[in-house]
Amino acid sequence: xxxxxxxxxxxxxxxxxxxxGEERAREQVIARLREEPAPRRSRWSGWWMDPDAIRMRPLxxxxxxxxxxxxxxxxxAWWAASRGASIGSPRSTTVVARQTARGIGAFIGATxxxxxxxxxxxxxxxLVGDFNGWNPEATPLRRATLGDTWIAEVPLExxxxxxxxxxxxxxxxxxxxxxxxxxxxxxxxNSLVVVSEGGPL
Amino acid sequence: xxxxxxxxxVVAGDAGAFADLVARYxxxxxxxxxxxxxxxxxxxxxxxxxxxxxxxxxGRYQERQQFRPWLFRILVNRCRTAATRMGTQRLRTADAxxxxxxxxxxxTAALELRSRLVRAIAGLDEPHREAFLLKLGEGLxxxxxxxxxxxxxxxxxxxxxRARDQVRERWKELDDDGTR
Numbered sequence: 510x511x512x513x514x515x516x517x518x519x520x521x522x523x524x525x526x527x528x529x530g531e532e533r534a535r536e537q538v539i540a541r542l543r544e545e546p547a548p549r550r551s552r553w554s555g556w557w558m559d560p561d562a563i564r565m566r567p568l569x570x571x572x573x574x575x576x577x578x579x580x581x582x583x584x585x586a587w588w589a590a591s592r593g594a595s596i597g598s599p600r601s602t603t604v605v606a607r608q609t610a611r612g613i614g615a616f617i618g619a620t621x622x623x624x625x626x627x628x629x630x631x632x633x634x635x636l637v638g639d640f641n642g643w644n645p646e647a648t649p650l651r652r653a654t655l656g657d658t659w660i661a662e663v664p665l666e667x668x669x670x671x672x673x674x675x676x677x678x679x680x681x682x683x684x685x686x687x688x689x690x691x692x693x694x695x696x697x698x699n700s701l702v703v704v705s706e707g708g709p710l
Numbered sequence: 711x712x713x714x715x716x717x718x719x720v721v722a723g724d725a726g727a728f729a730d731l732v733a734r735y736x737x738x739x740x741x742x743x744x745x746x747x748x749x750x751x752x753x754x755x756x757x758x759x760x761x762x763x764x765x766x767x768x769g770r771y772q773e774r775q776q777f778r779p780w781l782f783r784i785l786v787n788r789c790r791t792a793a794t795r796m797g798t799q800r801l802r803t804a805d806a807x808x809x810x811x812x813x814x815x816x817x818t819a820a821l822e823l824r825s826r827l828v829r830a831i832a833g834l835d836e837p838h839r840e841a842f843l844l845k846l847g848e849g850l851x852x853x854x855x856x857x858x859x860x861x862x863x864x865x866x867x868x869x870x871x872r873a874r875d876q877v878r879e880r881w882k883e884l885d886d887d888g889t890r
Contacts, residue, residue: 516878517846523827524847528740534754535736538761539729547725548768637722643715645722679723 547679620704623662624672626650626684631676634659638672638699645675671699713777721768728765735778736761738848739785745843746789746836747796748828756792760785779857786840786858793836830880834873841866842873 628634634650640663641647650659659674671690674682683689687700711730719727739760743753764781771780831839837859844855845866852863859866 516881519823520827520846520877520881521849523823524741524745524843526824528737528744528750531737531740534740534757535732537754538732538736538758541758541762542725542728542732542765545762545765547723548721548765637719639715643718643722643724675722681722681724 620665620667621662622665622702622704623660624650624674624684625653626659626674627657628659628674628676628682629657631657631659633677635675635678636661636663636672637675637681638670640665640670640672645678650674665702665704667704670702670704672702673699717768717771717777720765721771728768731777732761735781739781742782742843742848743785743789745828745831745847746839747792748832749796752792752796756788757785760788763788776854779854782844782858783860789840790836826881826884829884830877831873833880834876837861838869838873838876841869842877845870846874 624636626634626636635645636648636650637643637645638648648661648663650661652658653660672684674684676682683698684700687702689698690701713731713734716727716731720731736757739757740753743756743760744750747753747756760781763784767784771777831842834842840859841855841861844850844858845852850858852866855861855866856863861869
């Protein structure tokens with residue numbers, strides 16, 4: 510049996526030897542991909558069309574509904590309290606209003622972080638990050654009374670989070686007032702926020 | 711970042727994230743296609759077509775699926791189509807694979823090792839070669855290979871066993887004869 514394993518290893522070793530010119534071939538593929546239009550989520554696909562996506566016991570479903578209503582009420586209360594808050598910098602795009610979450614945010618041990626983004630001419634803005642699976646549908650920002658300014662309050666776990674804003678569903682933009690992540694792909698970099706016990710740093 | 715997170719980013723408009731997936735899987739796709747088809751240039755074409763198809767189809771990809779088996783299923787189908795098109799020519803494996811398929815730093819021993827593998831699997835038919843390479847070469851689980859090939863786990867176990875016996879016998883002959 511041990512002899513068989515050695516033979517398997519030998520075969521695997523032969524098979525996995527790097528193929529000469531693999532990097533060149535890969536670059537060709539990437540160059541070819543650059544000519545392609547970007548793929549888009551098919552209208553009728555997604556987790557909401559997937560019967561296996563959500564399986565929930567009835568009691569858990571009721572509890573979840575209560576939680577969702579709680580989040581809505583908490584967000585509404587916060588929104589009412591924070592209306593009219595001024596933006597830190599005149600031209601921007603700032604992470605502001607650091608505060609400990611009330612309601613459901615506090616319950617799950619997270620800290621509420623308010624993201625404020627100025628995007629003149631945008632018809633919708635959303636927030637994507639490691640906390641929502643980089644899903645542009647998950648966290649839409651609301652248009653503030655100031656017009657060009659968009660706001661979302663998000664309960665975040667303590668730690669380092671990468672994020673970006675998505676304008677009109679397709680244009681990704683980092684937050685110019687926040688530090689940028691070192692990692693870039695095709696020159697696009699994300700912003701970073703550190704959430705500590707007292708709020709974002 | 712996981713495969714699923716990269717896919718979400720691509721679909722959301724960050725096309726550059728697909729380059730990370732290409733970097734992750736291109737080498738594995740190329741070696742699988744090169745060994746299945748026994749033709750390096752054909753394998754490059756098949757892999758490029760596979761990754762293009764994957765990119766175009768990403769909008770229909772469901773997050774609960776795993777990206778690797780999803781991608782390999784496209785690859786296996788492209789290889790099957792290419793093998794049919796190539797017909798009997800594809801069994802000129804050893805000549806087509808050497809010496810271009812090993813890097814310069816590999817040296818003669820590695821060249822000989824790969825040459826022997828290519829010759830040893832040359833006699834396998836398509837389904838046996840597919841199963842053998844995905845199992846022994848890529849080290850995938852049977853359940854994953856089943857999702858890729860569409861065959862049942864029990865059928866795959868049988869194919870891998872038969873292929874392994876056959877390849878091993880041929881391997882030993884080549885060992886005895888040098889370069890048959």
